[in-house]
Amino acid sequence: MRRVLVAALLAAVLPVAGCAGHPASPQPAATRPGPAADAPASGIDVLFLTMMVAHIQQTLEIVGLGLDRTTDPEIRTLIAAVRATETDELATMRGWLRESGPSALAAAARHDHSGHSDAVAGLARLRAAPAAEVDGVLLDVLSAHQRTAADLARAQVKAGTSTRVCDLAGRIERSRTAEIELMAKLRR
Numbered sequence: 001m002r003r004v005l006v007a008a009l010l011a012a013v014l015p016v017a018g019c020a021g022h023p024a025s026p027q028p029a030a031t032r033p034g035p036a037a038d039a040p041a042s043g044i045d046v047l048f049l050t051m052m053v054a055h056i057q058q059t060l061e062i063v064g065l066g067l068d069r070t071t072d073p074e075i076r077t078l079i080a081a082v083r084a085t086e087t088d089e090l091a092t093m094r095g096w097l098r099e100s101g102p103s104a105l106a107a108a109a110r111h112d113h114s115g116h117s118d119a120v121a122g123l124a125r126l127r128a129a130p131a132a133e134v135d136g137v138l139l140d141v142l143s144a145h146q147r148t149a150a151d152l153a154r155a156q157v158k159a160g161t162s163t164r165v166c167d168l169a170g171r172i173e174r175s176r177t178a179e180i181e182l183m184a185k186l187r188r
Contacts, residue, residue: 044156046097048169049093052149052152055149056090056093059082059142060086060090062122062123062138062141062142062145065123066079066138067079067080069129069131072186089168093168096164118144136187147180150180152169153173153176154173157170
């Protein structure tokens with residue numbers, strides 16, 4: 001049963017990351033007032049990108065440590081897919097921040113180094129977990145972390161002005177929600 005769940009998540013996540021052999025079906029874009037879809041034009045869009053860049057870097061730390069510590073093949077498959085997806089998203093977001101100019105890059109750099117206590121505490125908890133508890137701790141830490149990403153993305157969809165940033169936020173919300181659901185099932 002767990003293999004079926006992992007396969008279902010991978011089918012949902014990999015097209016978002018561009019890892020499938022064919023592109024994902026385009027999602028209908030909501031009509032948004034404001035600037036064109038080709039650039040983050042408002043502070044809210046840049047703020048979302050900045051926060052997500054830092055959040056994804058933390059996710060990559062969590063899954064990197066998870067790959068070092070877990071032995072469960074289904075969990076390893078899941079976190080490898082998370083790493084692939086989020087590495088792609090990170091590159092996209094950094095590119096859009098570069099396009100937004102030096103002030104956006106400076107804001108992202110400041111946010112990258114601000115430290116997020118929840119992620120830091122989660123990493124410490126994962127590092128300290130005895131081998132027999134690593135899988136459960138990893139699933140707890142990563143689920144909480146991905147819930148925050150889904151919440152941020154959901155807020156961006158409602159408040160953002162850039163169509164392409166909001167479209168990415170919608171994909172992030174859907175993929176993180178699917179990951180959280182799968183991790184809940186893997187815990188059983």
